[in-house]
Amino acid sequence: MAFDRINPTGFMKVLGMEHEAFDRAQRASHSLEGYHPTLTAYDGIVGDVSLWWNRQAPRGFSPTALEIFGNCPFQFFIKKVLGLESLEEPEYGEMIAAMDVGNLCHNILRDFHQYLIRGKYFITRPPEINPEGLLHRVAQENFHDMELRLPIPYPILWETTKEEILIQLKRFVVWDMLHLEQTGYVPTYIEKGVRLPLAGDSPGHVPTFCMEEEAPSITFKGKIDRIDIKWEKDSNDICFRVIDYKSGKAPQENLLKSAIRGQKLQLPFYIVMAERLLSEEINRKHLHQGATKLEEAAFLYLLQNTDPGAGQEGILGKSIKGDEWEKIEKHFWETVKAFLHDIRNGIFPISPTEDLQKCAWCDFSTACRRGFQPLQFRLERDSRLEKYREIITKNIKWK
Helix, strand or coil: CCCCCCCCHHHHHHCCCCCHHHHHHHHHHHHHHCCCCCCCHHHCECCCCHHHHHHHHHHCECHHHHHHHHHCHHHHHHHHHCCCCCCCCHHHCCCCCHHHHHHHHHHHHHHHHHHHHHCCHHHHCCCCCCHHHHHHHHHHHHHHHHHHHCCCCCHHHHHHHHHHHHHHHHHHHHHHHHHHHHHCCEEEEEEEEEEEECCCCCCCCCCHHHCCCCHHHCEEEEEEEEEEEEECCCCCCEEEEEEEEECCCCCCCCHHHHHHCCCCCHHHHHHHHHHHHHHHHHHCCCCCCCCEEEEEEEEEEEEEECCHHHCCCCEEEEEEEHHHHHHHHHHHHHHHHHHHHHHHCCECCCCCCCCCHHHHCCCCHHHCCCCCHHHHHHHHHCHHHHHHHHHHCCCCCCC
């Protein structure tokens, strides 16, 4: 009867059958299949999320969490609000997951630089410290720790992987040491955790145009891989640069464009967090008085080199320069404000963009109705997504 569009509720009542569940299912089906101009609760417009928000906002939002929202609000809802995870099939897993390799590289460089900082290597260059030997020792210690924590199914392949990682990290350290010597920068803060509340008077707080009624309760949090500083002799300014290590491949898209579109937010947040950290260090007299000046914030791709055919081989990096940050900072905060507004109001639709490449790697594609025509109709017409669509297609216009 339902397939013939005949309402069977009366028939079910006569037979004493429960019809409430059928009525709900039928309403849901009509909502899902309808060609109407607004999204529904079945499309990710869940409404009030105050219980989750009141718990999460003070704990802090990470830059990568907001990046997920920038790529797909529905994925953010599943992963961050519902807290669901994808099920991995062990038989199809890699020998060592890419995330574990990334953490391993981070840990090796963390221990390496912390040892050099404690030994004042960058200031006095003591001859008893051999950076290459130190790197090898630190790497072996971290390899051993990983072997104790994780199962290693293919020992011979693991030995090859360790050699490859160590070769790449040695290449990176040689390049990095030379770059530090040439620029005068000194690694000063390693894997520094920073919290950034929206309220506050110290430098590094969010501009007033991003404030809302509930802004004082919102906090951002992050861990910066490395902050290098140097002092300008003439002006006494404190120049700094922010470094974030990456173990994967560098994306092709423009970093500035991705930042204002909300898809690459780590470096912008780390810039503001570094400014706040340095301001606090100056107030505590751990650093001398002076204005802070950003030179650059950069992703450095540890396992990916530049093309040696173009000249001297080096480490591939993507950066935001200080003058570029001045031009995009306002756009960045406008994007963050819009994302927070949608999250607070429970607006988590499937991404309305036509970029299906990011969907191919999504852990939750099986729960997504991306190609469902009635949903596409609603995504294109719901006025609540106008700001989001504007942000994720925004381009940079330099004056």
